[in-house]
Amino acid sequence: MNAIVDISIVIPVFNSEKAIPELISRINQVVDQISNSYEILLVDDFSLDNSWEILKELQDKNDNISIFRLSKNYGQHNATICGIKHAIGNVIITMDDDLEHLPESIPTIYKYFIDQQYDILYACPNKRQKNFFRNFLGNFWNYLLKLSNKGISDASSFRIIKRSLAENVALHQEPFVYIEAIVLWYTNNIGQITIPFGKRKHGASNYTVSQLYNLNHDLGMHYNTHVLKFLRNFGITVFLCSFILIIYFLLKKIYGSPVPGYTSLIIVALFSTGSILWGLGYLGSYIGKMFRVLNKEPQFHINEKKTKEFQK
Incomplete structure (x- = not known):
């Protein structure tokens, strides 16, 4: 499908009824500064709170929002792929729903992405807010992925993806999805930019240590031998x-x-x-x-x- 809008913003949503209204309001304020042709795709990964009802209210009030409700919890990467497959933008921005990824950073990373002509750009935190064990686990696994050429040394779910690359990523149909591993099958034109991250305002991370371990375990098995x-x-x-x-x-x-x-x-x-x-x-x-x-x-x-x- 050819691009219809300039920017698609894909946000997987899980148990974020309190954060989503503020997030959408701030996105609309800042993205209007760089383009008046954009869409927001919100993918509810079978939230257990009132998130879906909030999404429907937001969609009724905003003509640039599309919402999707998955039939069960498939995980963040699968929900992100769902949004990417339905995106119609020339570039696709993915970000989290918890306000750690600051919408105010979008103009900065968008300009850097366009100027440098990357296929994909990762916005990485200048200081990680998570606890020591979670940081250690993530950094150690990213290091192993870099050594095995099956991942990116420093990445985050705050990304900007060129449409041609996003279309290739969206072609994958397997139930186990890890976007950073798939990206390296198609390009080495990868950029990184360091920006400040915010703090989660509501609740705790939806990733437990056990879930992080299972994600890393599946990644190690599915994308290499x-x-x-x-x-x-x-x-x-x-x-x-x-x-x-x-x-x-x-x-x-x-x-x-x-x-x-x-x-x-x-x-x-x-x-x-x-x-x-x-x-x-x-x-x-x-x-x-x-x-x-x-x-x-x-x-x-x-x-x-x-x-x-x-x-x-």
């Missing part, structure tokens, strides 16, 4: 070590000084069994993901939507 390669190399190492131990114990027995007791055998048996079970668990996870893909598990399903006339 490093775990399988590690298990292969680990298995070879265990086999070689076991072979050396077998020769060692045989020589000790032949020369009349066998190793007393079964401690060493028990240790080797437990270590080998644990390694095998660990490897089988990961292989099972890979097979399970293949099963879900082959059965065409949906990336998202829209239960209800209200869009502008030219999007219907």
